[in-house]
Amino acid sequence: MYVAVKGGETAIDNAHRLLADRRRGNRDVAELGLDHIMEQLSQAVDRVMSEGALYDRELAALAIKQARGDMIEAIFLARAYRTTLPRFGYTNPVDTAAMQVERRISACFKDLPGGQLLGPTFDYTHRLLDPGLAEGATPETPETRAPEQARMMRVSDFLGQEGLLEPAPDGSAKPVPDDIARTPMTYPLDRDARLQALARGDEGFLLSMAYSTQRGYARSHPFAGEIRIGEVELELEVPELDFAAPLGRIQVTECQMVNQFQGSAKAPPQFTRGYGLVFGQAERKAMAMSLVDRSLRATELGEDLVAPAQDEEFVIAHADNVQATGFVEHLKLPHYVDFQSELDLVRRLRAEAAAGTGEAREAAE
């Protein structure tokens, strides 16, 4: 006796109860506070803010807690909240030369005005697990310097003075940028839209794409012109005010990649730019982004298109991890109807093949 399947609603409710239980884990262990996540898992918070495209440390921490540490799930939570927020306007372009720099390095010059500042980096740490940390050691108070008021000139500005590096687009041709969250993306994209898509693209995907350019799939001869991390001021032009209203400060990571370029029919030999800008401290992502930005400029610079990293539609359409995870995971939804249709067809084709006299043979003849 067959009875049609029922009870899906109860099953879903029970599954969610179990999930909440597993998320909390052993009740004898203290519950994670959002402050713990914000303070002690700050780079996880940064990643959720940048790929979730929502600069809010508290909400990002909540998302991480709710997602049990599943980063793409947390990014998805942040995105799904962000999308409901009204758009007030667009801030003025951020002046990263005025950044309150905490880290700033250049691989192009040994020394430069403003100096090299290592900042809080994993670089040069020996990756030895630290048993002291497992027991909860109190770290030493760090060395700090007084905040500097002076602007710290960017390496790209030094190179630009000599004309060796292509000038940065000044943006005057397009005072209001594209907004990929508010208008549908249509290919080919302008660079501003492309950079937005890369800024919230999946770190792992961009990392692999960037890596592929280093291994010969659209090699771009890159040098890390400059990487800087620090806080920048956001300002919004409000029609009623005769000055730009300061909104506050955000932490960003900027990477300017400088790429050797032999010249083409469209551009003379010079150094070209790849650009990366990401919320928070996210150096790996900013570097990967700048390499991919550069490789995606192939058409603009008249380079041969030979590799996936140069293919805008391929890269941008597949960089968003919220989209990718949804569509890959949707395969676990029921497909009974389609499968039934295919079953029917395959059975028919097999029967005809077995009989050896199917329509197929007639049609082929």
Place this chain on the structure above:
Amino acid sequence: MNTEARAFDWAEAPAIATYNFAYLDEQSKRMIRRAILKGIAVPGYQVPFASREMPMPYGWGTGGVQVTASIIGPDDTLKVIDQGADDTTNAISIRKFFQRTTGVRTTTATTEASIIQTRHRIPETPLTAGQVLVYQVPIPEPLRFLEPRETETRTMHALEEYGVMHVKLYEDIARHGHIATTYAYPVMVQGRYVTDPSPTPKFDNPKMDQCPALQLFGAGREMRIYAIPPWTEVTSLDFEDHPFAVQAFDRPCALCGADDVFLDEVIMDDQGGRMFVCSDTDHCNGRQQAGHAGEQET
């Protein structure tokens, strides 16, 4: 399709995060309604729209949910089906989402619904004027698997360059003796645009033709909306000597005895025992209540 802005009382939500009626903000709904109107004006044409992230994953009906969220009003009655059934997990999840964010009345009866959101089926009960059928669409581009580039396929549509699709169908016939497409079977809408009916079985294609209800298609991840207005001509692509035909089942539904419906195959045991029952659960229940019975019930 009454719509009005109404702040939803999200009782259990602390102030850290609040949401509008039907989740989307009114500006987003307006943007989506513009895309819908354009789609209705150009039947079968895929209108790009600025798809929003929804609180369910891409690929799980976000396009359909955005369309429904944009047209639903407090007086609507909503039905949600997946694979023809109201009680499949994702249909339940989407129905609960709208119950929670709008508080509208929901139903499983096709005849009572003003909006029906569906995945992979068109109800067996004929739709009527005034109803809206909202399809969830994974890949809206019927040419996608013949040409992966969006820049190319948009040009092909603009030029009505559909030869590649006919070649594909012809090659099926040459190789298999049949057109080997059983679901998402391409249709021509009002003699102009080749359109993807979403992954419904081709069994459902004839229901799209001259349908009194408005048919709206939402593809969230791919950021496209398209529409088939009421009483529009929808023909399935075919050849004169290989006319389009729907699947036929060689037995009726084991529960209600219907022989003109799409059936699900259910595995009964590990000895190859199988049974065929209606995929449309509302239609099947209605027939059983009206006294019809299949072989299992007699």
